Amino acid sequence: xxxxxxxxxxxxxxxxxxxAAVCLLAAGCSGSGxxxxxxxxxxxxxxxxxxxxxxxGDAFWDRVRKGAExxxxxxxxxxxxxxxxxxxxxxxxxREAIRDEVDGIAVTLARPRAMTAPxxxxxxxxxxxxxxxxxxxxxxxxxxxxxxxxDESVAGRSVGEKLNALKATHALCVIHERGNVAxxxxxxxxxxxxxGTTDMLYVEGTDTKAVSAALAARLRQDxxxxxxxxxxxxxALTAVAAVREAGSAARVATFDLDQExxxxxxxxxxxxxxxxxxxxxxxxxxxxxxxYRTNGNVSGGGAAPxxxxxxxxxxxxxxxxxxxxxxxxx
Numbered sequence: 001x002x003x004x005x006x007x008x009x010x011x012x013x014x015x016x017x018x019x020a021a022v023c024l025l026a027a028g029c030s031g032s033g034x035x036x037x038x039x040x041x042x043x044x045x046x047x048x049x050x051x052x053x054x055x056x057g058d059a060f061w062d063r064v065r066k067g068a069e070x071x072x073x074x075x076x077x078x079x080x081x082x083x084x085x086x087x088x089x090x091x092x093x094x095r096e097a098i099r100d101e102v103d104g105i106a107v108t109l110a111r112p113r114a115m116t117a118p119x120x121x122x123x124x125x126x127x128x129x130x131x132x133x134x135x136x137x138x139x140x141x142x143x144x145x146x147x148x149x150x151d152e153s154v155a156g157r158s159v160g161e162k163l164n165a166l167k168a169t170h171a172l173c174v175i176h177e178r179g180n181v182a183x184x185x186x187x188x189x190x191x192x193x194x195x196g197t198t199d200m201l202y203v204e205g206t207d208t209k210a211v212s213a214a215l216a217a218r219l220r221q222d223x224x225x226x227x228x229x230x231x232x233x234x235x236a237l238t239a240v241a242a243v244r245e246a247g248s249a250a251r252v253a254t255f256d257l258d259q260e261x262x263x264x265x266x267x268x269x270x271x272x273x274x275x276x277x278x279x280x281x282x283x284x285x286x287x288x289x290x291x292y293r294t295n296g297n298v299s300g301g302g303a304a305p306x307x308x309x310x311x312x313x314x315x316x317x318x319x320x321x322x323x324x325x326x327x328x329x330x
Contacts, residue, residue: 029283046103067282087114104289109135150276150309156189176205219246233261276309
């Protein structure tokens with residue numbers, strides 16, 4: 001792995017949270033165990049629901065789900081997955097899980113306000129809820145037990161510092177989901193540390209053609225843009241094509257990755273990717289609910305998140321990451 005740019009040292013609470021993450025991983029998220037018809041306590045298999053804001057066909061959530069399924073297999077859990085990109089739809093999915101009297105819920109907080117009421121309803125029903133992926137600044141206020149994910153502000157600041165080292169001068173940070181607090185935090189973080197100019201571009205992420213057209217138009221309009229920062233693996237590949245179509249000299253960097261994106265980094269089409277390690281979000285989130293149910297454990301004591309990123313993938317280490325990406329876990 002190449003070293004990421006210098007960042008502020010984590011607070012002691014975060015170091016404790018990271019230590020907790022190591023303990024979770026030591027328990028193993030390999031999915032190699034076989035708990036049979038019951039969990040490790042010999043009781044009936046607990047039912048856990050993973051509810052995200054992911055839309056259909058988004059490969060990112062496949063890796064989150066794969067991690068969650070590995071933990072469920074190891075812990076003897078019946079796991080269900082549901083996702084809805086609309087805040088009201090995601091909230092209703094949580095309420096459905098409550099009505100179904102599940103034993104635990106893992107949820108993303110891309111739009112925290114919409115999830116506050118259903119999370120409170122789960123707590124009233126005695127159902128533990130943990131957070132992952134989105135909502136690092138909102139999980140405690142929302143009443144979640146624990147949180148697993150990347151500090152998006154820290155990740156964004158790290159990207160800004162990396163762009164400084166690459167001598168970029170004008171960055172365009174593209175947000176494909178308006179109102180998503182995680183994406184907003186990333187771009188705000190880039191702007192905070194990047195010494196050049198940072199502009200934002202909002203696009204409709206569900207329409208690939210519209211994303212490409214909007215980005216190409218912006219690049220033709222402003223030829224000073226020399227760096228395009230995307231917020232997803234597939235959108236980054238769209239950006240590479242849009243840059244070529246616009247005849248721009250801009251380079252492309254991105255948050256998040258998949259197998260195709262890792263190959264693009266290896267070819268040099270994409271400068272680098274920030275890996276928040278989605279497998280490492282889904283797996284310990286489910287494992288944490290099992291640990292809470294069976295032993296009353298709360299990672300970090302509920303005082304700090306368990307961080308899963310940022311990790312940088314560049315041409316230097318892309319070959320090492322590629323074999324895991326091919327398995328669908330990176």
